[in-house]
Amino acid sequence: MLDTLIFASQIVVPAGEGRALRGAEMNKLKVIDNGAVGIKDGKIAFVGTREEAADLKANETIDAEGKLLSPGLVDPHTHLVFGGSREHELALKQQGVPYLEILAQGGGILSTVRATRETTEDALFEKAMFHLNRCLTYGVTTMEAKSGYGLDKETELKQLRVAKKLNESHPMDLVSTFLGAHAIPENYKGRPDAFLEEMLSMLSVISKEGLAEFVDIFCETGVFSVEQSRTFLQKAKTAGFGVKIHADEIDPLGGTEMACEIGAVSADHLVGASKEGVRMLGESDTIAVLLPGTTFYLGKDHFAPAREMISSGAAVALSTDFNPGSSPTENIQFIMNLAALKLKMTPEEIWNAVTVNAAYAIGRGDVAGSLIKGRNADLVLWDVPNYKYVPYHYGVNHVNRVWKNGVLVA
Numbered sequence: 125m126l127d128t129l130i131f132a133s134q135i136v137v138p139a140g141e142g143r144a145l146r147g148a149e150m151n152k153l154k155v156i157d158n159g160a161v162g163i164k165d166g167k168i169a170f171v172g173t174r175e176e177a178a179d180l181k182a183n184e185t186i187d188a189e190g191k192l193l194s195p196g197l198v199d200p201h202t203h204l205v206f207g208g209s210r211e212h213e214l215a216l217k218q219q220g221v222p223y224l225e226i227l228a229q230g231g232g233i234l235s236t237v238r239a240t241r242e243t244t245e246d247a248l249f250e251k252a253m254f255h256l257n258r259c260l261t262y263g264v265t266t267m268e269a270k271s272g273y274g275l276d277k278e279t280e281l282k283q284l285r286v287a288k289k290l291n292e293s294h295p296m297d298l299v300s301t302f303l304g305a306h307a308i309p310e311n312y313k314g315r316p317d318a319f320l321e322e323m324l325s326m327l328s329v330i331s332k333e334g335l336a337e338f339v340d341i342f343c344e345t346g347v348f349s350v351e352q353s354r355t356f357l358q359k360a361k362t363a364g365f366g367v368k369i370h371a372d373e374i375d376p377l378g379g380t381e382m383a384c385e386i387g388a389v390s391a392d393h394l395v396g397a398s399k400e401g402v403r404m405l406g407e408s409d410t411i412a413v414l415l416p417g418t419t420f421y422l423g424k425d426h427f428a429p430a431r432e433m434i435s436s437g438a439a440v441a442l443s444t445d446f447n448p449g450s451s452p453t454e455n456i457q458f459i460m461n462l463a464a465l466k467l468k469m470t471p472e473e474i475w476n477a478v479t480v481n482a483a484y485a486i487g488r489g490d491v492a493g494s495l496i497k498g499r500n501a502d503l504v505l506w507d508v509p510n511y512k513y514v515p516y517h518y519g520v521n522h523v524n525r526v527w528k529n530g531v532l533v534a
């Protein structure tokens with residue numbers, strides 16, 4: 125006897141190949157028309173057609189005629205825990221003041237650093253919980269959360285502890301990343317290497333207390349150079365962390381190539397990735413995490429070269445980059461719309477990029493992003509007739525309900 129049996133007009137079943145999908149594989153998406161998914165003890169117990177499910181018995185049967193069922197989505201790049209907000213920067217943006225100029229003047233990331241330092245751990249927890257609940261309502265059941273608004277030991281640890289507590293107390297599975305190298309704080313101005321040493325000295329306690337699995341750095345003009353980032357990430361890797369990088373987001377510095385060379389799990393943004401960087405992504409296991417919401421919000425016309433990346437054989441994932449500055453949105457469905465319109469990705473590529481590939485980008489490919497018997501029953505029921513509809517109809521929330529480990533959570 126199953127706990128729950130859900131019938132839907134279409135079911136999205138991303139491939140579980142044991143690795144991220146790359147290149148042309150991304151354009152293949154398995155769907156089951158008139159399908160059914162069974163849940164037992166929080167796990168997926170059945171995936172098949174309506175006919176195959178005809179003899180199954182369940183305590184609860186949901187007949188979602190006309191609707192789509194998919195795995196819970198995975199958001200692999202967010203800055204979830206922060207104090208304050210930055211609506212005051214919108215007017216500066218409208219006047220054309222560049223993002224890096226606002227940062228150089230002590231605003232931007234540094235303004236959120238001040239707010240985060242001033243916010244208590246409990247208040248940060250409540251605020252992040254609010255955003256996390258909203259992410260869940262958009263269909264995300266697994267996501268990554270970065271620190272990086274402390275830039276000092278005390279506040280970075282405070283952010284990481286909040287993420288850990290959220291993971292323990294909220295249905296969402298949260299994967300934590302240490303982004304202490306997010307900007308150079310005022311007291312280290314002109315001394316980036318000394319600041320990076322300070323952040324590296326935190327790795328032992330982070331590892332001992334299980335506060336992060338990944339280490340990330342913002343490789344950008346006026347922040348950290350490619351060589352500083354390489355040295356920093358290599359040390360983090362040696363200390364046992366998976367590594368990620370904010371690369372070629374605004375200026376094309378060559379962080380994409382470096383990420384492939386050092387075996388980063390993911391390289392994120394990549395708007396200005398060079399031809400060589402794109403070629404190297406196609407040959408490495410580094411997943412390209414693209415964040416078109418950020419490009420949109422920064423008011424740029426040029427988006428990451430997703431088509432070239434897929435042609436070169438790369439594995440592409442998509443994410444909100446949820447943060448208070450360059451991408452204040454929890455709406456991953458809008459990112460799916462932007463991926464269609466601005467990155468020219470196909471609906472099949474987009475679904476693979478927010479499920480299986482996003483899961484691999486945060487080391488959760490074996491548990492999330494796919495509908496396979498025995499896995500956690502993380503499911504989303506959508507008020508849409510088919511999977512192509514979600515990247516098409518934009519700006520609204522199509523989610524009908526969300527299950528996490530078989531429990532209805534939204």
Ligand code: NIG
Pocket residue numbers: 203232233236342370373418445447448449450451
């Ligand atoms: O991914 N670029 C660096 N970090 C974030 C933005 C953080 C912020 O502006 O607060 C990003 O775009």
Ligand code: FE
Pocket residue numbers: 201203370445447
């Ligand atoms: Fe980011």
